[in-house]
Amino acid sequence: MSPDRNRLHLAIQKSGRLSEQSRDLLKGAGLKLSQSGKNHLAARAENFPLDLMLVRDDDIPTFVADGVCELGIVGQNVLEEYALGQPERRIEELLRLGFGRCSLRIAGPESADEFALDRLQGQRIATSYPRLLGRFLEQRGIDAEVVTMRGAVELAPRLGIAGYICDLVSTGATLEANGLTALADVFDSEAVLIRTRRPIDGAHAEKADALLTRIEGVIATAESKYIVLNAPEERLAEISAILPGAEAPTVVPLIGRPGHVAVQAVCQESVFWETLERLKAAGASAILVMPIEKMML
Structure with a gap:
């Protein structure tokens, strides 16, 4: 095409x-x-x-x-x-x-407690990322042989191709299924x-x-929430400091309630129940947390 x-x-x-x-x-x-x-x-x-x-x-x-x-x-x-x-x-x-978060990690058939990086000296390490692994080893002064594979890297120790592997890990289930343990982080990715x-x-x-x-x-x-609450005016600074990731909340006087305001804020971090409890303890009431469908920055 x-x-x-x-x-x-x-x-x-x-x-x-x-x-x-x-x-x-x-x-x-x-x-x-x-x-x-x-x-x-x-x-x-x-x-x-x-x-x-x-x-x-x-x-x-x-x-x-x-x-x-x-x-x-x-x-x-x-x-x-x-x-x-x-x-x-x-x-x-x-x-x-x-x-798409994952980590490129060195893994091998041993426990992490027994491992030290100098164990890689002179070893063969199988990977689909030879340049990333090569940079990692060079920066740490480790002389090891990098064996490039295009798939099924986790089988290399079992087949005798290499003593260690360097592969992407998200949950670790594939490593565990092949009797391998993640030993060192090489590169974090998303x-x-x-x-x-x-x-x-x-x-x-x-x-x-x-x-x-x-x-x-x-x-x-994705993580942002729109929060609306009522608060005593004298506690406004304390309440604003609790709001996670909020910038310059909108504050409006409440009609018929002197000394009280309505606070509206976009929170760009997760809002947990603990956050709501802290807001309530600081004097906030009628707290509403709503999802945001669209936002243009």
């Missing part, structure tokens, strides 16, 4: 958890997505000038760096592994997206929005900025 140069292009993972979460993010930004018939390599937004390119995750940095796609959503682990192999960085990281450093014409830059603004709004509302 040749890209339509009148539209913006965004590369995302073709399938898997990151693909689903990327689509959910775009839907949250108000985009109506449709698959292009039997073409499983592309999708189109019906109400925004955007085409999706559905590709392998490790191809996304190349698509964006070469300017085939102006934007991409990819894991930081994939982006950094790609960047370490490039003489110049042709990709700009715009925004962390808050999903999904990020990236943009090409190649020149983008003015019209496309405006589209990209508009999409970025929508995505920032979706992320901002």
